[in-house]
Amino acid sequence: MTTYEDDDFYRPPFPTVAGLMYPARSKLTVRGFTLAMTPAENYWRQIISASQGERETCLLALAMPSLWNLFDQPKPVSFVDENGRQRTHRFDYLAEFKNGHKVAIAVKPAERVERLNFKKTLKAIKRDLPFGFADTVALVTERERNKVEVRNAELLNFFRRCPDQDADSVIGELIDALFDEVPINELVQKSGQGARAFRAVFRAIYAGQLCANKREHISLNSLVAPGKGRV
Template sequence: MARAVPAATAKDMSNDDDDFYRPPAKTTAGLMFPARSKQTVRGFTLAKLPAENDWRQIISASQGERETCLLALADPQLWNLHDQPTPVSYIDLDGRQRTHRFDFLAEYRNGQKIGLAVKPADRAEKLNFRETLHAIRRDLPKGFADGVCLVTERNRHPKEVLNAQLLNFFRRCEDPEADALVAERIADLSGEMSIAEMIKPLDLDARGFRAAFRAIYADLLRAEKCELISLNTIVAPKGVDQ
């Protein structure tokens, strides 16, 4: 005969603040790609966005889309990111009605929304996609987005992408204590120094580096993001010229 679970225990098990593992929420994408085809190789990035409480999958159909996703997630002004949002209708250059689905719809803390179209530069030029994007922008439905943007490999610095990828991993290593100690340390700084020098007094080792890395992308520290961020990276509090 099964034993009844005591009321107090049952309450504890239902507590949203417990330590039980919760898998990330599935993507909210309006379109799913086959796992692999001649045109796409589907993957996903885990993200915990300011607008949401839980981790979520964000899908991408190419390496370019994945890199664009990582860079968008690294922007401290980003509020939410929607993958494969609802398609929009527009009238093309020949007067025909078409539909277009952006790869991402980015929402920012200031309320602005931007549709992101990711394409290889040579393909965008071959298709005259900038003109198409102009027509799409002209016919955007009210409230969908405030603007549109074409993103190619020319807009993605390789080292900046690697930093964004590492940031996304470090965000999954949540450590509020280390973040708070590093924030206190930053508040006492008045000039430039390496990350190693900055975190040495805290005696946090790798935890300190991860927290300093997160602080750079939380706009607490200034650093050169188009160079690989390491212990030797020179940082300064926001507002201090480098």
Template sequence: MVTPDHSPGQPAMSYPFEPSFIRPLSSKAARKPPARSKSSSRGHVIGGGSPSGAPPRLRYYESKREQDVLYLLLARPDVVDIWDQPPPVFYHDANGRKRSHTFDFLITLTSGKRIAIAVKPDAIAERQGFREALQRIRAAAPLSFANEIVLITERSYCPSAARNAQKLHDFKRTPDPEADGSIETLVRCLSGPTTIAELVEASGLGGRAFRAVFKAIYAGVLRALEPGDILPTTRIIPEALQ
């Protein structure tokens, strides 16, 4: 089977097999976001099964920024679990009134550390005094819920990092061991920097190799020498040579 699947600036993609369907696990969200909103982008992402080899899981997001953060978390090798919309934390505001806050994500790292993540636009966090409220939430949250509480805004990451993470997520949805093995063999023969396009050409696998190289960068086999979007023109070097 050959399936065109490419965008400008990327090689055409093709696969020698039909991907099998794996039914995703349900979201663990304590509350399901409304399906429609006039002011934000809402949806879900399927992927990132944990532990390794487990079926992928459905996770909700309520804005484009939350979607970016979710892709960034899914791309991190030290994140073993992502809980979207975990149970709320109850706290008292500055006037002594009891309130609740539901974090956007609660992640667990390979170390066992649990981090609760709130995602907000920087301007809104400033206008609403959310950082001050977060101090109260942090004080009220039990250690059994999270070891650390953080706020992520658009100042916390580069847009290109989120775009790369989304591409990684898309590429990992269709495993291709043959292409991965071919790239690993070619990487062992490299003695210095090259471009992704040159490595893809050497493989003879076209777009399949581009995806394999992309995944190899995130796996720590290769390192991109320039920041920004990972493209065929991106210069790379084996991590072992560093």
């Protein structure tokens, strides 16, 4: 009997779990989405973003080896502002990590943060966070996002959508025998897997099996070394 998992039919990704949907286009937002499969879920789903900054932040979060799950536009939280007024705020993302730690993420342009004095508002929001919602909050502007890291994270997300257990296994064996840093091209050549091996090495870097400078474009010439997550 053929199971759902065993067939080769195309399965569309699950829809977003966002609590708020932006219009596809407005004066303030341009909605898009990123396909993601988090360690907590065994399926692909959409994660929406209302700006390029949100999309970049989403990709960087998904690339973190310690990430367990990522929720877009979680339920709003109530807080009391500096004037004593009751207000609500909806974070852009809620990141849950493998150690159980949860971080509520606000994504805004730096200019807007300064103009609205948003750091002061965020301090009040953090003070009034409901129990169990998040352990802390994080503000992400363009100053915290490295463009090269974003590009690498985007490639990682693409390579994750092309799983290849055979190539991963071959690269894993080469990593087990590795004791010093080598260029990625050396691993690719030894594997005999060609481009499949490069994608496997890329995944191994973000799984912690290999160390590499993620603030440089990861290419065949990049140097990698055994990582702490090597099995």
